[in-house]
Amino acid sequence: MDGDDERRVVTVLEPHDEYTHTPDPVPNYNESMYLNGFDLTAETGAWFRIGNRVNEGHAEMTVCVYLPDGRVGFIYKRPEIDNNDRMDAGGLTIEVVEPFKHLTISYDGKVCLLDQPRDMADPRSAFKNNPMVDCEVRLDVAGVSPMFGGLRRYADGSPIE
Numbered sequence: 001m002d003g004d005d006e007r008r009v010v011t012v013l014e015p016h017d018e019y020t021h022t023p024d025p026v027p028n029y030n031e032s033m034y035l036n037g038f039d040l041t042a043e044t045g046a047w048f049r050i051g052n053r054v055n056e057g058h059a060e061m062t063v064c065v066y067l068p069d070g071r072v073g074f075i076y077k078r079p080e081i082d083n084n085d086r087m088d089a090g091g092l093t094i095e096v097v098e099p100f101k102h103l104t105i106s107y108d109g110k111v112c113l114l115d116q117p118r119d120m121a122d123p124r125s126a127f128k129n130n131p132m133v134d135c136e137v138r139l140d141v142a143g144v145s146p147m148f149g150g151l152r153r154y155a156d157g158s159p160i161e
Contacts, residue, residue: 009160013150015099020052020084029055033087033094035105035141043068046137048105050087050094057081059089063107065135073111073135074120100143107137 023029031052038045044066051060058078065073079090087094091109096102110132119126152160 008155009152010155011150012153013100013147017150018096018099020086023054023084025055027055029053031084032060035094035103037139037141038066046139048092048094048107048137050089050092052081052084052087052089054081054084061090061092063092063109063111063135063137065111065137070117072114072117072120073133074114074117074126075109075111075135076123100147102143103141105137105139105141107135109135111135 020031023031031054032049034047034049036045036047046063046065048064049060049062053059057080059081061075061077061079063073063075067073077090081089092107093105095104095106097104112127112130113133114120114126114130119130154160
């Protein structure tokens with residue numbers, strides 16, 4: 001490496017970064033996972049998020065499923081949690097099978113089925129005026145895109161001061 005390459009900043013992610021961590025002792029500690037995907041052939045898509053706010057005693061869980069006929073299934077919950085050991089709250093589970101390569105997503109619960117997705121601009125009205133229906137999701141996710149985030153270091157491995 002020449003001098004310029006050594007001072008280039010890179011992002012380092014390790015396999016343990018893919019799992020949950022010991023929470024910092026701050027009230028608003030939040031550890032989250034977000035995944036989305038679309039099947040253009042089937043004209044379907046979905047996104048999922050769990051944010052563990054263990055120091056506040058709850059998680060934030062969101063499931064959003066786009067159906068081929070234009071309808072959307074949506075749910076948001078703040079289920080109680082008492083640890084940060086897993087991404088598992090409110091019926092949604094995101095599990096790391098192999099870091100950076102294979103995750104699974106499962107959801108068992110209800111979603112608000114929106115014929116007009118723009119109804120969610122007024123969530124109170126949307127949840128009141130649209131049906132809640134059973135929803136079951138099972139997905140295997142393969143890591144095929146670049147990772148985002150991690151510890152910033154110089155290319156030679158030395159820390160940035």
